[in-house]
Amino acid sequence: MAIASRLQKTLLWGAVVLLFVSPAFAAGAPPANPEHGRQIYAECAGCHAMTENGMGPLHCGLVGRRAGSVPGFAYSEVMRESRIVWTPEKLGEFLKSPLSYLPGTNMGYDGLYDARDRADLIAFLQLATTDVSACGTSAPQ
Ligand code: HEC
Structure with missing residues (x-):
């Protein structure tokens, strides 16, 4: 149970990080x-x-x-x-x-x-x- 909830937490944080980081990646290069x-x-x-x-x-x-x-x-x-x-x-x-x-x-x-x-x-x-x-x-x- 403990492991499962830790995994859930990790996944949740992973998703949060992705949410914030991916727009920066999508934008790619710095602005023109x-x-x-x-x-x-x-x-x-x-x-x-x-x-x-x-x-x-x-x-x-x-x-x-x-x-x-x-x-x-x-x-x-x-x-x-x-x-x-x-x-x-x-x-x-x-x-x-x-x-x-x-x-x-x-x-x-x-x-x-x-x-x-x-x-x-x-x-x-x-x-x-x-x-x-x-x-x-x-x-x-
Ligand atoms: C050696 C001369 C020459 C250079 C250097 C040149 N152009 Fe041109 N450009 C022309 C000519 C002539 C035309 C008209 C082309 C036609 O009617 O086929 C034109 C047309 C254009 C058009 C189409 C404009 C319209 O009203 O439809 C654009 C956009 C353009 N040039 C951008 C540039 C840019 C940006 C640069 C620099 C990176 C550049 N040109 C460098 C001669 C040049």
């Missing part, structure tokens, strides 16, 4: 760091700017936007007709390897291979959607 993402954005800034179209379309307000929808930018046909909506997940897949994700895209960029860098960059792009002041000094178009 948008400030680091802003630095990573230097990789994109040769072609993109936050508030103006350049070689690539402007990025302010990107997250949640339909692909190929920035006015005045001459997209490739595949981008314009992709029907992608730029969720963080889709951005992650695209940025990992733009050409394999969307063959025929004009974005001449190999990819951002490091998952951590991608997560941080996307966190920055998300910030530049929810808080347009993160886009820079001029207003988004």
